[in-house]
Amino acid sequence: MxxxxxxxxxxxxxxxxxxxxxxxxxxxxxxxxxxxxxxxxxxxxxxxxxxxxxxxxxxxxxxxxxxxxxxxxxxxxxxxxxxxxxVPVSRLFFLIGYAADPRIHRDGEVSVAEQDELLPALAQGFERSLERALRQGVLQGYRHTEETASVVRGRIREAEQVKRHHGRAFPVEVAYDDYGTDIAENRLLRAATERLLTLPRVPDDVRRRLRHHRGRLLDAQPLTRGIRDLPQWRASRLNLRYQPALQLAETILRGSxxxxxxxxxxxxxxxxxxxDTHKIFEDFVCVALREALAEHGGHSALQARGVHLDEAGAVRMRPDLVWYADQGSPRAVADAKYKAEKPEGFPDADLYQMLAYCTALGLSDGHLVYARGYEPSATHRVRHAGIRIHQHALALERSPEQLLTAISTIARLMAEGADTTRPTQDTVRHRPRKA
Structure with a gap:
């Protein structure tokens, strides 16, 4: 009991x-x-x-x-x-930040070493990124708007005008681009700020600074509570200083x-x-492997589409990462598994899943990456199939540099194994989108 x-x-x-x-x-x-x-x-x-x-x-x-x-x-x-x-909160925060944008780690944008709880660390890290983003002023830009208005502004949406108003002159359906601070980037930052202000355990000094930042973002339209589809923004030279804060804002708003x-x-x-720590670990492993594999050429697809188990294409599969050659043929596959520590070791079901991935993709090697460091890495050769399944164990208590080094080692093993892989014609037919 x-x-x-x-x-x-x-x-x-x-x-x-x-x-x-x-x-x-x-x-x-x-x-x-x-x-x-x-x-x-x-x-x-x-x-x-x-x-x-x-x-x-x-x-x-x-x-x-x-x-x-x-x-x-x-x-x-x-x-x-x-x-x-x-795992230590600082390590978990590193996984979140790196998965959102590897540059956050490389540029040293965020440090939360003094926090030992998740929510205070997340609030503090976001506030620091937000302060850096707004240091040079609130970003302005063009926002495309389509609305029903009483005066003509921009261009008239003729199809919508006929459909909705049946020939009447007013109101009028218009579309225009408006320049100001009410853009997707500022909406995201305001929404994340307001979400943190409603939560307990946010340190008082961080809460005070967040209120100050919110005051600077009040011209941005607030998001509807519980909205699922966040405003879309595109990375560019103009919003470069915003990007670390935007990545953390999306993490905050998409949290459970x-x-x-x-x-x-x-x-x-x-x-x-x-x-959800499962999602954090899987996102980190996939992004880190994608970055490490870039040194070996080709391109990586995260949550790869266009992979099917059967010849008819009725049974879809979604490997966490598939590494493709430049001409579109698969070279390696990997799946991330965040598992509870169990004395019986790695679950057999993961091996069966990876075997199916390798068979469907025509690969001789598959890689499973686990969030644990207590069992040694293992390689299993499947009978009568010529397929090897490699199981790798990451000890998350290691430093960020050690974790990235371990990921680079896995990427090198994937690249070496790809040299002996001979994809079948069926696996070369699809050319998936780059991640």
Missing amino acids: AATTDRTRQRRDDVVTTVELDEYGPAVTVPLPDELGRALAASRIVEAAPDPYRPGGWRLRAGGKVGAVALRAPGHPPVTLRIAPK SVEHSAGPDGRLSIDGYLI
């Missing part, structure tokens, strides 16, 4: 107020109102189930989501649930924002911010 740990703080009424869990750590039993326990189980933020040996207790176990959430129910004190990553009501009457609420 799991017991309440010293990291769980309680009030005198024996109702827990703060629960601190470790990513993929052991289950912890805490006293929770049944309403909150059931809401937490339904949210799938953590594994939650009543403890059969302790009345009123709930067994909680964190998976691959890290961050903090607050649970509230009428008549009960609020409960704060914090999930700490199993937990905000909903539960229960039959909607009286229970769960609010917070979580990040």
Whole structure:
């Protein structure tokens, strides 16, 4: 039976107020109102189930989501649930930043070494990038607008005018380009700033500076709460100073924002911010491999399209990374796997998946990259197939330089193995888009 740990703080009424869990750590039993326990189980933020040996207790176990959430129910004190990553926050932040833009790491744009919690580190890193972005003033640019207006501005959208107004002169459907600060870049920065200001655990000094930055961005239109499709921006010389902040803004806005009501009457609420460490690791490995493989020629496709298991093309496959020669034939394939540490070692299912990738792509070598450093790298030769599957282990507690060196070693092995690969004609037919 799991017991309440010293990291769980309680009030005198024996109702827990703060629960601190470790990513993929052991289950912890805490006293929770049944309403909150059931809401937490339904949210799938953590594994939650009543403890059969302790009345009123709930067994909680964190998976691959890290961050903090607050649970509230009428008549009960609020409960704060914090999930700490199993790697140092500074290392996790490096993975996030590098996956968003490798230049953030190379240029030393962001440092959060003094923070030991995820959300404060993310807020501090974003604020520093935002301050650098706005140091030379708020960026201006042209924004294309299509709207219904009472006066003619720009050009008239004739097809929409006929379709919507059936020959009437007014109102008029117009399209024009407006120059100012209400552009996609500033909308993203304002939305990320406002999202951070609503979250707990943001340091007071960071919150104060974020409010100041928000005041400079008020001319940018706010985003609709819960919007899925973020404004699109394109990297250019003009927005170069904005780019580190924009990459972090997208990370913040695409994070797993937990905000909903539960229960039959909607009286229970769960609010917070979580990040999926599986996605962070997979994005980092793919981007880092793409950067390292660029030195060996060809091009890499992330979440490669146009790969099918069967000859009819009915069974689609999406390898994390496929490295192609310049003429379009596949040379190597890799998949990133963020797994919990288990004594039985690497899961067999991953081997079967990689075997299917190699068979469909006509490759003799496949590479699996795991987020762990406790098992040695292994190579398996598949019987009667002539296919080798390589399993690589990354120790995330290593320094950023050591991690990138390890990735470069994997890329070199992929390039060496590609020299012996002979793709079939079926695998040369498609020419996927570059990532």
